[in-house]
Amino acid sequence: MTTQVYLSDSPEQTLAVGRTLGRQLTSGDLAAPTWLVLLQGELGVGKTHFVKGLATAFGITPEEVTSPTFALVQAHPFSGGTLWHIDLYRLPTGAPIVDAIGLEEILEQPGIVVIEWPERLGKALEALIEQQSVVCRVNLEEVDETTRRITIHQTVGPAAPSDDRRTPLG
Numbered sequence: 001m002t003t004q005v006y007l008s009d010s011p012e013q014t015l016a017v018g019r020t021l022g023r024q025l026t027s028g029d030l031a032a033p034t035w036l037v038l039l040q041g042e043l044g045v046g047k048t049h050f051v052k053g054l055a056t057a058f059g060i061t062p063e064e065v066t067s068p069t070f071a072l073v074q075a076h077p078f079s080g081g082t083l084w085h086i087d088l089y090r091l092p093t094g095a096p097i098v099d100a101i102g103l104e105e106i107l108e109q110p111g112i113v114v115i116e117w118p119e120r121l122g123k124a125l126e127a128l129i130e131q132q133s134v135v136c137r138v139n140l141e142e143v144d145e146t147t148r149r150i151t152i153h154q155t156v157g158p159a160a161p162s163d164d165r166r167t168p169l170g
Helices: 009-027 047-056 095-101 104-105 122-129
Strands: 001-009 032-042 073-080 080-086 110-118 134-142 150-158
Touching: 001 009, 009 047, 009 134, 009 150, 032 047, 032 122, 047 110, 047 134, 080 104, 080 150, 095 104, 095 122
Parallel strands: 032 110, 032 134, 080 110
Antiparallel strands: 001 150, 073 080, 134 150
16 A cells, blocks of 8 residues: 655646546556545545546546536546546445446446545445555645645555355445
8 A cells, every 4th residue: 555645735736636636547557447546534634626637637628527526426428437436425435326427337447436535435435445456535624714635545455256246245
């Protein structure tokens, strides 16, 4: 596991940190069909700006990325896959989220799955993490009115087991 810590003093800097992670994921060192990015942080701390930056590393225009708070899931195709932006804020913890949003099907496709408020998955979160070969836990926290601390814990593990051996997430 590697850990990186950044301080951001503006939305533009938060976007740049997201772009940095996206470039690391596309560098070729992390061979995985699907990367999982778990975003944690209070409301208004910059999670969507971080995703906008991540998206730019995959050739997606940042203006196309908006918070999926009411839609729950937004798909942004790029060359080589899809950036799935999932926001679970409006759902209660432990709800049948996995089935409701088709998470298992999303994870079978190449690309990046970004989940805001992943703790809402409840017990399914650990099964989800165990099945992915590249997992980035990103925590955004407010230091003061304008400064954010962005901590990225990146884990590269064994490839996910074949579909017939996977434990259901729900």
